[in-house]
Amino acid sequence: MAIRINNNAIMGRARVDLNRAERDAQLRREHLNSGLRINSASDDASLLAVSEGMRAQLGGLTEGTRNTERALDMLHTAEGAMNEISGVLIRMRELSVQATNGTLTDDNREASNAEFNQLKQHIDSIARSTRYNDQSLLFGFGNTTDQATSTVLQNLADNGVFHLKVSGAQDGTYTFVDSGGDDTLTLGNGVVTQTLDLGVLLTGNQVATGTVLVADFERLGVQVELAGNQVADAEGSYADGELDGQVITVVAGTGGDFQLGSEAEPADRLEYDFPDMTAGGGVLNLSLASVNTQASARAAMNTLDLAIERTAQERGAVGAVMNRLDFTINFTANAIENIQSAESTVRDADFAEETTALSRSQILGQSAQSVMIHSRVSVEQVMSILLG
Numbered sequence: 001m002a003i004r005i006n007n008n009a010i011m012g013r014a015r016v017d018l019n020r021a022e023r024d025a026q027l028r029r030e031h032l033n034s035g036l037r038i039n040s041a042s043d044d045a046s047l048l049a050v051s052e053g054m055r056a057q058l059g060g061l062t063e064g065t066r067n068t069e070r071a072l073d074m075l076h077t078a079e080g081a082m083n084e085i086s087g088v089l090i091r092m093r094e095l096s097v098q099a100t101n102g103t104l105t106d107d108n109r110e111a112s113n114a115e116f117n118q119l120k121q122h123i124d125s126i127a128r129s130t131r132y133n134d135q136s137l138l139f140g141f142g143n144t145t146d147q148a149t150s151t152v153l154q155n156l157a158d159n160g161v162f163h164l165k166v167s168g169a170q171d172g173t174y175t176f177v178d179s180g181g182d183d184t185l186t187l188g189n190g191v192v193t194q195t196l197d198l199g200v201l202l203t204g205n206q207v208a209t210g211t212v213l214v215a216d217f218e219r220l221g222v223q224v225e226l227a228g229n230q231v232a233d234a235e236g237s238y239a240d241g242e243l244d245g246q247v248i249t250v251v252a253g254t255g256g257d258f259q260l261g262s263e264a265e266p267a268d269r270l271e272y273d274f275p276d277m278t279a280g281g282g283v284l285n286l287s288l289a290s291v292n293t294q295a296s297a298r299a300a301m302n303t304l305d306l307a308i309e310r311t312a313q314e315r316g317a318v319g320a321v322m323n324r325l326d327f328t329i330n331f332t333a334n335a336i337e338n339i340q341s342a343e344s345t346v347r348d349a350d351f352a353e354e355t356t357a358l359s360r361s362q363i364l365g366q367s368a369q370s371v372m373i374h375s376r377v378s379v380e381q382v383m384s385i386l387l388g
Contacts, residue, residue, distance in 0.1 A: 017364065017367075018365055018369060020364075021361045021362070021364040021365035022361075022365055025358055025361035025362055025365060028355075028358035028361060029358065031349040032349065032355070032358065034349070035348060035349055036347055036348060036349055037347060037348060037349040038051060038346070038347045047346050047347070050346055051343055051346045051347040054339055054342060054343040054346065055343065056262075057262050057339055058336060058339050058340060058343065059262075060261070060262025060263070061261065061262045061332050061335055061336050061339070062336065063262075064259060064260050064261045064262050064268070064332060065329055065332045065333065065336070067258060067259050067260060068258070068260050068325050068328050068329050068332070069329065071256070071258040071260070071270070071325055072322060072325050072326075072329075073132065074132040074133075074137070074256070075272075075318050075321060075322050075325070076322070077130065077131075077132045077137065078130060078132075078137045078138060078274050078318060079315055079318045079319065079322070081126050081127070081130035081137070081138055081277070082138070082277065082311060082314060082315045082318070083315065084126055085123055085126055085127070085277055085284075085311060086308065086311050086312065086315070088119050088122055088123055088126075089123075089284075089304055089307050089308045089311060090308065091119060092116055092119050092120075092286075092289075092300075092304055093300075093301060093304040093305070093308065095112050095115060095116050095119075095291055095297075096116075096289075096291050096297045096298075096300040096301045096304055097297075097301060098112060098291075098297075099112050099113075099291035099292075099294065099297035099300075100294055100297045100298050100301065102294070104294075106292070106293060109291055109292050109293060109294070109297065110292055112291050113290055113291045113292040116289075116290060116291050116300075117290070120279040120286055120289070121279075123277070123278065123279045123284065123286070124278045124279050124280075126138070126277075127139045127276070127277040127278045127279075127281070128168055128221075128278070131167070131168075134167060135167055136167050136168025136221060137274050138274055138275070138276070138277040138278075139168050139170070139221075139276055139277065139278055139281075140166070140167070140168045140169050140170055140171070140221055140250075140276075141253070141255055141256070141273060141274045142252075142253025142254055142255040142256065142273060143166060143169055143170070143171055143250050143251065143252055143253045144166065144250070144251060144253050145164060145166055145248060145249065145250055145251075146249040146250070146251050149247075149249040150164075150247060150248045150249045151246045151247050152164070152176070152224075152243060152246040152247065152248050153248075157235060157236075157246065158235050158236035159235065159236055159238060159242045159243055159246065160207065160226050160227045160228070160234060160235070160236050160237040160238030160239075160242060161224060161225070161226060161227075161234075161235065161238070161243075162212050162225040162226060162227040162231060162233075162234045163212075163224075163225040164222070164223070164224055164225070164248065165222075165223045166221055166222050166223075166248075166250055167221050167223075168221035169220060169221035169222050169250045170189065170191075170220075170221070170250065171250050171251055171252040172189045172190070172249075172250060173189065173190075173247050173248070173249055173250075174187055174188065174189045174220065174222060174247060174248040174249075174250065175187070175188060175189075175245070175246075175247050176243040176244060176245065176246050176247070176248075177244060177245075178240070178241050178242065178243040178244040178245075179241060179244065180205070180239075180240050180241025180244075181205070181240065181241070182240070183197065183198050183199035183202055183205065183240055184196065184197055184198065184199075185198055185215055185243065187217045187220060187222060187224075187248075188220075189220065192219055192220055194217045194218075194219045194220055196215055196216075196217070198213070198215070198240070201213050202240065203228075205239055205240040205241075206228065206229075206237060206238060206239035206240065207226050207227060207228035207237060207238045207239075208228050209228045209229045209230050210228060210229070210230050210231060211227075211228050211231070212225050212226065212227050212228070212231060212234075213225070213226045213227075213228075213238070214226075222248065222250075226238035253273075254271065254273060255271065255272055255273025255274060256271065256272050256273065256274075257269060257270075257271050258270040258271075258272065260325070260328050260332075261332070270321070270324075270325075272321055274318075275314055277311075277314070283307070283310045283311065283314060284307040284310070284311070285303065285306075285307065286303060286304075286307060289303045289304070
């Protein structure tokens with residue numbers, strides 16, 4: 001039998017087998033530690049892409065479920081306000097029935113009409129104050145500003161307008177009246193006008209350097225932020241008289257756009273708009289209703305019947321959407337469960353398989369170590385010859 005020292009083939013082969021067994025054992029331990037069969041692209045490049053796509057879909061579906069729940073919250077808020085409006089309308093109809101009775105005088109009807117008008121104002125208050133996430137729902141929902149026709153927003157205006165927000169603003173044109181020297185700012189749309197006293201907020205006649213002043217026209221649903229000098233991204237700075245004659249154009253929006261699924265497809269979106277539920281809006285149409293005479297009270301009865309019916313229809317429409325969203329949540333939950341199961345099949349480690357493979361690798365490693373130990377026999381023989 002040949003005895004060699006320079007190239008010990010048995011030792012070399014045993015070392016290769018030992019390294020291979022150790023690498024495989026390390027991989028199996030990694031799978032067992034993470035619970036995943038695919039931890040990196042080298043584990044399975046093709047199925048990694050499949051798994052990542054499933055994970056992205058799961059993330060989208062999960063967030064879509066949250067979106068649906070928030071949409072339900074918004075609809076509950078709107079429907080609750082409509083319920084209150086319905087109750088007010090029923091009371092107004094009671095007053096109209098009462099005022100038609102011939103036992104009352106016109107003086108009696110004037111007293112009833114006072115309550116009637118207060119109830120109309122209360123309907124407006126409910127519609128204007130019903131909000132979700134600072135969005136007005138039952139008045140001006142989805143309305144936005146038109147950049148092209150709003151001179152106050154044009155880049156060349158150089159007027160210090162830093163930011164403009166509308167919430168519950170009626171569509172139309174809003175014009176500023178800003179006379180220099182009086183420290184006041186007025187905004188109106190031809191129906192409602194509001195004036196703010198900026199005297200205590202201005203330094204001299206302008207916004208302080210490096211600061212932003214908030215002019216909140218809450219009666220109109222418009223909020224304007226005015227910048228002083230040295231405010232980043234602001235076009236110029238505001239001084240008293242700067243906005244005189246400039247306009248804001250508010251256009252009617254299409255309402256809400258709820259993203260319910262994980263894809264940018266129409267099937268995964270729901271567009272919904274809330275109607276104008278103010279007393280003078282198209283649904284109720286109560287601007288001219290009164291009970292100050294027997295004839296007007298009779299006319300008000302018919303108007304209120306129609307208003308109550310339309311309010312009920314709008315509530316029914318909201319309820320139908322809420323039911324649809326409930327089914328959407330159930331469907332999405334089922335889809336998430338199925339995709340999670342599929343993703344688990346692709347990516348998760350099989351503990352029985354991995355444990356078996358780890359044991360195999362450990363046994364092969366121990367065998368390779370044993371071979372390496374026994375391969376030293378030939379070396380020891382040579383050494384004994386050399387040493388005599």
